[in-house]
Amino acid sequence: MTHRRLAAGMVVGVVGVGLGVVALANLGGSPPAALDVDDVVLGIGATETSRNLAWSANSSRGCVEYASSADDVRVVEAHDSGERDGDPWFHATLTDLEPSAEYRYRVGDCAAAWSAPMSFTTDDGGSFSFLLFGDPQVGADGTPPGPGWAMTLADAVGRFPHADFLLTTGDHVNATTNAGQTPQWELFTLPPALTGYPLAPTVGNHDEAYGTGVQFGERFALPNLSTVGETVAGNGNYWFRYNGALFMSLNTEDLDVAGHAAFLAETLGATDATWTVVSFHHGPFAAGVHVGDDDVVMLRETLTPVLSDLGIDLVLNGHDHSYARSFLMNGTAVVPGTGGPRLTPRDGEVLYLTANSSSGSKFFPLSGDHPWLAVALQDGMPSYTHVSVSRETLSLTTVRVPDGTVVDSVTLEREP
Template sequence: MKKLYFLIFTFSFLGYITEAQQLLRGPYQQKKTPNSMNIRWRTADSLDAKVYYGTDLNNLNLTATVSTLENDHDVELKNLSPYTKYFYKIESGGNVLSGPDTAHWFRTAPVAGTVQPIRVWATGDFGKGNDGQRLTRDAYLNYSKDKETDVWIWLGDNAYQDGADSDYQAKVFEQYYAYGDIFKFMHFYPSPGNHDYNSVCGIPCQQDPRQHKGPYYSIITAPQQGEAGGEPSTLENYYSFDYGNAHFISLNSELGSPTAAYDWIGAYTNGASTSPMIQWLKDDLSKNTQPWVIAYWHQPPYTKGSHDSDLFYEIYMKAIREKITPILEQYGVDLVVNGHSHAFERSYLLKGLTGTAATFNAQTNVVNGTSGKESLGEAYIKYTDGTKPNEGTVYVVCGNSGSDVAANKALFYNGSPHPAMFYWDGGTGVCGSFIIDIDGNKLTGRYLTSNNVVKDEFTIKKQSVTGIKNINSITSSISDAKVFPNPFAKNATLSFTLSKPMALNIELFSTDGKMSRVLSNSSFNEGEHSIEINSDALHLSKGEYIVKINEGKSASFERLFKVD
């Protein structure tokens, strides 16, 4: 009898080991929409796949099955309710491989346009399988505590050194250093980097992007048919999606090629003029109806970290700032997030910088040159109407979520930070991630280091121009209106040109509507004019103001910023 018990125990134990060894990867979540979710995993043998799920952990009353025998499983759960939490377990070969418990859950996306708080986590260049990656992950989980992550975006170079399947297995799906445990409940929206593309189509790639294959593409399931919102891309190379009142765009900075027809970013040729990705981007942005727009990809337009966007051989970054950023700014994109440079950098609210750092001009390229910190009364304001609606974009580089750069190699430590950047951080062992919180008309970005310190923070607010009901473009009679310097500490000058004599009422008011000052109420001759603005005489405190030049039936408006 004892021998029989021993045999039963032995075979039961071996069965358990077999099931445990059968699951090689996952489960992980892909292609989240308000009404569906894909659950993926990998098994050692070719097996069928089944997901049990439901809103009650103790009653997983729904099932989805794929009967095809495969190693890599991708099961789509359909007809789900929007913004609803579901629990699940996975099964292959008749054996439950993972779940159910409180760590196996997902939440569907809200209906597009829903106004509710949104938490976004951005990680770049993380796939090292090292302490930097682990500590960055743990710092974020500690910071968020019980707050759910709605959108997790990957900024590329997800798996070093070459984006091979073995790299992903060891440095992305692994549990101690990487994300094996949090994949059970945290969905991600990826973009590829140059290291990922080493196993897809390495530089110089001369293959049609429509034919790109490799571990990156076999691992992900991206929303390419517009099922998550946005214009269908029909490819997983790039895509877009809506989450609440925010629109996200995942671009592919690795689509450069010496072959013009395949040079979809225009790095080598004039291929950008016929690029399917760029045409799709324009279509997507022109049809977007969400007030917040965030674009992300790997190689940044501006950086002086472990990479220098000005160097002659950095042709991909050059192409991005010349061919891509003007389109994003044209459509009022609020935030751009990139990786590639193994540091953290954050810009002012910018516009129109398509050249090198040497061409940077604060007067023409800076919409708001303050800190952006709401706690200091310097939040960036983006007006949804007026003469320049939705003007300005903040650019963030976060390529240190597992990678770092020696202090003696980071250009900003050598006294050469990029002039467009307000804040930068890096050095040996300096890692971190970027957190975005959207709540109604406010977006706040925070840089969280791997040692649990928030080192940078900024806020963008969206609002209408205060007290103005009928906003016209700059009038045919008033031209070249501008305020300089801007921002200013004590004195600034308003200049403008009149095409004919006229009476003008010029006033200055705060964006909260609590202060108004008349700068001039008189007649002006044809030609150039200037009016001095003295902060002491006008009793101006630090903050943002609007200058209104009113000629009666129409007016033009200029923003200015008072700093200490």
Template sequence: MKKNSHKRWSFFLCLLMVLSLTAVGCEKKCSDDEIFVPDQEQTEGEGDAADTQDTANAEEPAAEPETQTPDSVPEASGYTAPEADTNVSYVVLGVGSDQSQVVLTWYGLSGNAGKAVVAKASEMSGNTFPVTALLADSTIYSANYNGYNVNTATVTGLEPDTTYQYMVGNEEGWSAMHSFRTAKSGETNILVTGDIQLGTGDDDAASIENWKRISRETKEKFPEYNLHLNMGDVTTMPFEDHYINVLTSPMFTDYPTAVVLGNHDYANLYQMHFSRPNQSDFGARNELQNGNFWFRYGDTLFMELNYMIETDDILIEHGYFIKQAIEANPDCKWKVVMMHYSPYSSVEKYQKYSNENREYWLKVFDENDIDVVLNGHDHAYTRTYIIKNGQPQVTDASSVTNPDGTLYLTFGSASGSQYHDVSPLSVAAKCIQNNHPQMSTLNITDSSFKMTLYDADTWEVLDQFEIVKN
């Protein structure tokens, strides 16, 4: 009996040694080759209500082993916003300081900070992230906001002309997979939206469906564009149920996005959802009235102004900010200002206000050789002539070469939620109010700045204009 017992113990010891060696080898192979994420259905935006219900009814994923390598990514849960049982929602891909960065924000039910995981699409294997994935820990911008923690994470080290895939969250829940593409060197392709402003009360359901359709069709038509600029008023009221209808869109998850502060936006939600790189104290009034910010894509400097405050001292601060931003980017070839209100409104009820501070703006823009000013608020499209010292350089041409002055572009509603009647000023080369939602593009190279306006119902080109520098 003792002899047989001894043989059995020897056999078990040998078996344990073999299993131990096999486990070590397997762990080393996984950590050297890839970070594994189980299969997950990719979604556009964050999905719809039907997708949410399917996810909510799905079986709970198996628990991860407690002995994970530090860089490993737990199972992605693929939750869709905004259902209460989701762990991750309100994902927004924001601009960073330049095109090598993005800033991701999201809401998480977890009490712990999360992580953004970003990898080149060419190095992905399904939903398996490679060890070369870029990892960025989040910080909690706001804790326990309506039961959520608001996370923000800055991802650096992005390469030009590259498609990336990403997800955000932590071991308690992950977002759906999204993708974006960085700009080529010397070329940036941009989508511009005017006021989306869902929640006006003017057939909100139709506006929401319209925005979903426009977002989907825009993604289909411009899949490799690199930037999304919104001219403010993303919602009518600063309510989460208004924001969720706007943000569950590839416009905010698949294009790095910068949002101008509009007159319907100033509340804490604007700060929670949207990045503001290189933010200045100039233009700030209080914790809910954000200061100006700037970022750079290639040779183009974009400067956002908080034009929600019109006191003389704040107006002067905008001039200081523009000078500082340009001094920090002395080699930029294009200088673009973004602000919600236009100095040249085509809507009669807004013209008194736009007239009041126009002289100041023209002086600042002329002094700093601003090439283009982008605006919203009118819910109608206006393109001025090139203007210098308040004088328009009248021409019917669709392009100008080496102009001396500034082009002012005001963008119409991107959702069709609301339209205003127009009464254009004499400086307007084009003013279009066709009572259809509109989408615009900017195509910028070292030597050209081209804009195109589309009817977002028919995708007919409504206007084109180009500035050439040589």
């Protein structure tokens, strides 16, 4: 199996504090057991002042030590979120993060053994950006699987190093059995960027694996996780705020639209937001082969009017492995004249963007000239989208890998 395995630093006794401590020789007695830390994924937090963390290790307890300076070293204990091959999965939350700071962190057994240090940065609390990735679907790209996803992620953070977080639209892996998914999840989590850029994942049908895909809930520590939408433990709907914008992720493997609507309404009622963004896997206004599927038709006819009624600004989808940008939509109705690069939505008008494959593992052809399509593209090249957010504008620029060609760009702006 392929793991992103981090070497453990063994610290016995207290000779210093925090991440500056170097590995020390064992001071008598038996040396501590080796600690194998695998598949660390930094997750988005409930707000910009927190981060979540998930990892697996061969220890009975798990802790995170994190600091922005030698004077501010903190340790938080993780909780056990499952088990794989006899090793538990740990989830932890890092809170009260300062703006515009670099944090170093490491995970360990809360006693003597710690991983190598990793790091992330926080932003200044103003305008921000994130990177959007359509279905990586590691395992659908031949033998050996995985390099396409790693290449795209490296390209994205290399081209946009100051992005605040990553957001995926589902189907991180291809296999539809839990056992078959394990090596694919290990390859998905292999890129080192996933320890430095927080990830906000969306569950897809392959991740859910006909009710057997427990690893999504083990490998990702999600903020404000709900049992609404849950089809496997840990894969329900969740939400987070970031610098005034509100993000809500739905598991549309659960087709209980009334339940999703109640979750959205309750979340919206609990917080004011400059922009509201919803992500779910099945794109109702896509351009590929799934637009006529029964579940997609049902979501188009029943969920999209709810999204308009609730005043959602932007919806991000995957599933179709082709790129599509809708006109502004009011429920299922096209708003005429809204296919251009700069749009000013009115109440009830929502923009839908369906991301193409981010890894190149699988592409689907376009399925026709659907009336909701402002832009549709299948060029057989992986892509991702850089999303820039301020109080007045929300701009999406989709970039082809590896040449950096801009595929499409659109900006939403507030009415004056």
